[in-house]
Amino acid sequence: MTIHGTALLSLCLLAGLTAGRLLGASLGIDADIGGVGIAMLLLIGGCQLLERHGLLPPPVGHGVTYWGQMYVPIVVAMAASQNVRGAVAGGWMAVAAGLVATAAAFVLVGVLVRWASGPEPS
């Protein structure tokens, strides 16, 4: 059933967020630390476990993949509900941060590709 997939997804997120808050509290920070990342690991692990036991028929998967496909529209809605006027004041900073990070990453891709293809050519 499709709802089983969505239930599994929601369970992973709830567990991840709780774990993230617990991790935060244990470090003395009143914040969620990596809850979404933990939830992703739980989902990957959980799906593999279910698949191995043949408990992951396509309809269950649809209950998860629907939300994965809603990712971009949800990000668009998120962007549309931000305080953009406030950000525009320092807008060039956002452009600078994005461009500097991109340029540095491109340079390092070149370095890593050369390094990786040295000892073991692909």
Added chain:
Amino acid sequence: MTELARQTLTANGLLAAFVVVGGAMLVSSWVSRWCTRGRVHPSAIAILLGLAAAAVAGGPRGVADLPLLSGVGVLGGAMLRDLAIVATAFGVRPQEFARSGAVGVVSLLTGLCVAFLMGGMTAWACGYRDAVSITTIGAGAATYIVGPVTGTALGASSEVVALSIAAGLVKAIAVMVVTPFAAPVIGLRTPRSAMIFGGMLGTTSGVMAGLAATDQTLVPYGAMTATFYTGLGCLLGPSVFFMIARGLL
């Protein structure tokens, strides 16, 4: 009649949001196809449209402050956003990733460190001195998801969260546009180099669109490492990177 329609839209805010966002996605796919010949991915145009709409609306919660579009705030709120991000991890196989060897892990960790470092340094250069804002903007320089997730977790202000999204968006668009031209220079030809590229840049829409414009067959390899980037960033951003930033300040 108008009053009746207004009442229906206000009472069914989430449905109105589905229609509005769906329409924005449709327009974006047209703009992408006809105005940029598919070089700029529709999702980047749609996000840009969203940010522009929020700027026009002008409130602290963007278009969600308009009663007719309050549902957009629900659709784009933390709950559904986190649900959708986690769902994208479905079907990712850690074994496949491990097969690409240490180089994938190295590129992921290097890519995240570089993004946080460069974004954080830019924020510092622009006068931000608190660890929460610097970490959030550094996270935005990773991807436009890591930014708001980190910002929300750390309690950053909405302006800083919006800045982090804008930084991530600039990066995604830059990757889409620059990749086809930079590919020969950085040696982006093989599946392995695509995995390094995905792990280093991390912005899924940017990586996928950039690789698609370079060589279609490289897309799944880049996407595979890129899907780890946002999750790893969400894990490390509000924890390790925040603590490093707090320790340095």
